[in-house]
Amino acid sequence: MKWGGRKVKIAVLGGAACTKEVSELAYEVGSLIAERGGVLICGGRGGVMEAACKGACDKGGLTIGILPGDLAGEANPFVHIALPTGLGEARNVIIVKSADAAIAVNGSYGTLSEIAFCLKLGVPVVGLRTWTIDPDIHQAQNAAEAVELAFQLARNRAGGR
Numbered sequence: 001m002k003w004g005g006r007k008v009k010i011a012v013l014g015g016a017a018c019t020k021e022v023s024e025l026a027y028e029v030g031s032l033i034a035e036r037g038g039v040l041i042c043g044g045r046g047g048v049m050e051a052a053c054k055g056a057c058d059k060g061g062l063t064i065g066i067l068p069g070d071l072a073g074e075a076n077p078f079v080h081i082a083l084p085t086g087l088g089e090a091r092n093v094i095i096v097k098s099a100d101a102a103i104a105v106n107g108s109y110g111t112l113s114e115i116a117f118c119l120k121l122g123v124p125v126v127g128l129r130t131w132t133i134d135p136d137i138h139q140a141q142n143a144a145e146a147v148e149l150a151f152q153l154a155r156n157r158a159g160g161r
Helices: 020-035 048-058 089-096 109-121 143-159
Strands: 010-013 039-041 061-067 081-084 101-105 125-128 137-139
Touching: 010 020, 010 048, 010 089, 010 109, 010 143, 020 039, 020 048, 020 101, 020 143, 039 048, 039 109, 048 061, 089 109, 101 109, 101 143, 109 125, 125 143
Parallel strands: 010 039, 010 101, 039 061, 061 081, 101 125, 125 137
Antiparallel strands: none
């Protein structure tokens, strides 16, 4: 989906390691983002990030990985555009600032930091089986609801600029 001549960018936030169930959920999120024509942005590594990227790739979508290290080769095999930052966890700010909206899928403290940056920087965030620390985290019950809500929030945000 495009607004104002550019594609909508949805960040998928989540752990570098996850269960099979969470991986399947992330895969579905990535697939649905691609089906809607969005660009998937993530941390570019394994777990939720890899599953979401694979889902997007399987549907012909574009994926961008904002990597913590110095080497593009650190990206999972489903990242189309690998952007090494050398910034470690500080790259989480870049992921958030690059997105029109974000979907947090499960995750631990790294995901929590990304959620906090979303809240601090005004990037709408949808939670899917993740942290519920703030009422501004829009909770979704499934992947379809999360993606629909993320696109709606991104559209609303774009209208306010």
